[in-house]
Amino acid sequence: MYKAETSLRSLGALPVGVSLKSQYYQMVLERAPSIAFFEIHAENYMVDGGAHHRFLEAIVEKYPLSIHGVGMSLGSAEGISKDHIKRFRDLVDRYNPTLVSEHLAWSVEGGHYLNDLLPLPLNEETLNIVTDNVNTVQDALGRKILVENPSSYMAFNATTMPEVEFLSAISERTGCGLLMDVNNVFVSGRNMGWSPEDYIDSVPVDLIGEIHLAGHLIKDVDGVELRIDDHGSAVSDDVWALYRRLIERSGEKPSLIEWDNNIPDFDILHNEASKAQAIMADIENDSLKESA
Template identity: 65%
Template sequence: MTSPLPLSPSGSRTPVGVGLKSQHYQDVLQTSPALTFFEVHAENYMVPGGAHRRYLDAISDKYALSLHGVGMSLGSAEGLDEAHVRRFRALVEDYRPWLISEHLAWSRRGDTYLNDLLPLPLNAESLEIVTRNVSHLQDAIGRRVLVENPSAYLSFETTDIPEVEFLSALADRTGCGLLLDVNNVFVSATNMGWDAAAYLDAVPTAAVGEIHLAGHALKDIDGVPLRIDDHGSRVAEDVWELYRHTIARLGARPTLIEWDTNVPSLATLVSEAGIAEGIMRQEAVAREVDRV
């Protein structure tokens, strides 16, 4: 594999980005927002040609890209779909993205793809499966892949490895990085009754190549509160507090605002990214003061 890319393609200490939405293509090209990168879902651009690829070509001339897969199914016991790997590799070769990521999840059985990121039990057997699949993907594309922690709504009886330990072991075995979704940590910790700050403190510092932030919904399920990772609102203050905690520990990391439902204006997304940028700048100043 090639070496991981540096912290920021522009040398910035506050690398922030947002998810690229088709309704914002024109705004991005006309207004050139003050962002370091845009994230795109790989599966939306796997068909060559067409308007989406033309816009992505133009935007990638001005901004770095983060390529985020949602259908690789790294948790599939049957292995990866070779046709899907080839399509993914072609995108990597076409756009040479700054960051590449996928999910700790499964979404395929045979030739049937399920429109969801499904959980898997975290144990020695699944660690072997995911290790094999991540290694295969990285070897196929010649790049380091960041693996994202999921949102949790239930636990498996066969799970016997805590999630943060599972991901740390995966990084050790494969050399992959981690995409640390702080909103997912908060959602899972609240739903499952564990300590979000302790999870974040246990994440291996060197492995974190990117951070995701998003909004979530609070539902009442038969009198039981449940947080749903729906990416449909501003980042909650509780999640911002965990992000501050994370940046204080890790330092500046590429940070993306995800907003996939009830998509607002580009200006709103840029405003949310600006909050993350401000937190990273504040932490950089604090570190300088501590060194004096």
């Protein structure tokens, strides 16, 4: 039986966190902002020592931590790198995070890491590969992980399963949870021509262990609108509406504001977190009124 995530309430009444960037280290220690948890990218800390670890050790004394992998390559047919998973496990053992997650993507070919999270055809063959890789990771860590839905830009002819069905099957076969990235749902739906609202309405909310929110970029490509998941701006109104729709179904879930490019002042990021808190509070209040 894998170790589960820490209980929801250990993150606070309205469990909203933000990405921890090195620009914020000193400020976090000095000001102790009202944030439920911080999330780091594992690969930025896969070394034994250095300033990053000194700051992180001090920060985790005050805040719960979520560790989010970006290079495990769960979709790789060649399997998981033993060296990578060892360094990942060492990091998890060192900090005992509340949440651990990775992407439904591949990024490794012949031992070479690509600077991207590439999508997968969703079919039985790929499902078997991802299942084996998720089991390998969870066995190595001794705990369950969350698998994040991807942002997509094109369809594969080899795809035979809807994404929600594919993610649900991974969870059923491995016991993993889901990290539901609402921005990715919106970006993929608009790029691929399907309804983000239908996706949100069909995802099994009991499997969701964390939610991600982020901004995206809109580009014109030969007269076609393309949305790019760049994490470089505020969350769009459309994504906030989709988030509210999800929380109305799921209730409170640990939610994270991602901002990885064009890093803003922390107050801007904190304001985004406050919006997510307000949505959860509104929905909880409405629920209490209905039950009164």
